[in-house]
Amino acid sequence: MPDLQSQDYIRRSASTLTPPRARRHEQEVAKLIDVSRCIGCKACQSACMEWNNLRGEVGHFEGSYDNPSDLDPNTWTLMRFTEYENDKGDLEWLIRKDGCMHCEDPGCLKACPAPGAIVQLANGIVDFDSEACIGCGYCIKGCPFDIPRVSKTDHKSYKCTLCSDRVGVGLEPACVKACPTGAIMFGSKTDMTAWAGERIEDLKSRGFEHAGLYDPQGVGGTHVMYVLHHADKPSLYAGLPDNPRISLMVELWKGALKPLAVAGLVFAALAGFAHSIVAGPNEPTPEDEARGRRLLGKDEPPGDDVSGGGAP
């Protein structure tokens, strides 16, 4: 429901104008996922489906607890299970709730060509407006986390909204409400960062010396953060990017190339116009015509060639 309060937009995809900025006092929110407290019950997944009224197709068993096996247009959050053998030879079952990270510098929004199809709210939520979405899949290329999925039926891109419709009326996201262990917390980004600090301290005291907060600065920080017991190796958690950032390809494509390309086209057109003013048209002279006709053996005076028009 991204157009509920358009005054709250701070970024709008494919727009050259500044969005309205009436409400600058909006507090930035964050969802904190404490991986160390997750028991993998998938209540968050169910709550997400229920609140957003999503019903994916029943799939097949792929040999892991991941169900379904990947995010899709009907699965906006997904528990990803990793069996990790640590240095001591012990098994660690790493469970990560995957979904949109709501980047401060969203690659999807940068890549999107449809005005207003992706917006960033002042509270940090990055939301898709399905009405404006054209289904090109550029958001997939822009995203450093491989999150958006384009539906094959309606050709719209989908992902977690951070329950923007709930947050907009002062409720926490559905996954947060459903979590039975308090592994998913929601509040202001400041509060969540402080809470994460306590959790990390606790984890460190219990022997997880590399425990830490995942709030990757390569994308300006995120509004979904993780507490990880192995914050030094995020990729252990089902390939969570170690140092996510918007790809250089996307930066070039959506950065330098856009103005340069328009300048190139305008320059080419103006150069042509200027040439036509300076040098003018190039027209055959009567002399050229006479010589051409002579070469063709048609230099008889006009009137003789009554058959007319036949090319040799």
Next chain:
Amino acid sequence: MTRSEGSVTRYATVTRLNHWLTAICFVLLTLSGLSMFHPIFFWLSNLFGGGQWTRAVHPWIGIVLVASYAGLVVQFWRENLWTADDTAWLRKIDRIIVNDEEGVPEVGRFNAGQKGVFWAMALLLPALLLTGLVIWEVYFGALTPIPVQRLAVLIHSLAAIAAIIVWIIHVYAGIWIRGSMRAMTEGHVTPGWAWRHHRKWLRQL
């Protein structure tokens, strides 16, 4: 159609139809492609029935364009092979662009500029097709890894801009050199036009 007497056939009907099919596709691709490239052009997507339609129709027009251009390649490749004369002609480009063609080497059916346009498109269009297939989300979105798609979309944009600039040059040349447009619309030129611009070709007729 009405032809001035003594006019010379430049392009056969099939060639002209082939050219204009290519041209229509190219213009439609430029309009739809630019609308998805830069927000200042997004309004152009209205010409195609909105963003969704633009996104859906653009790749299909691209397929028709490449097929159509292949037809032009078959008809023209031989006459577009580069020769030493072309290099000599290019050396006189400073005289040619000010309409002073004294002392410029005689030109066959196509001059170096036209050959440049021909080969630039022959190179750019396949690149656009290949990269376009990679980023054709509906059918091939899952076929390549995302980093490959990122590279493909960047190359696609670069190649498209290059092709549009080549196209602007091509169109302007057709306006600048009076009589060229009729060669491609009606198929014939005056003997004077052929004498002035493609004398070697005229001699061979």
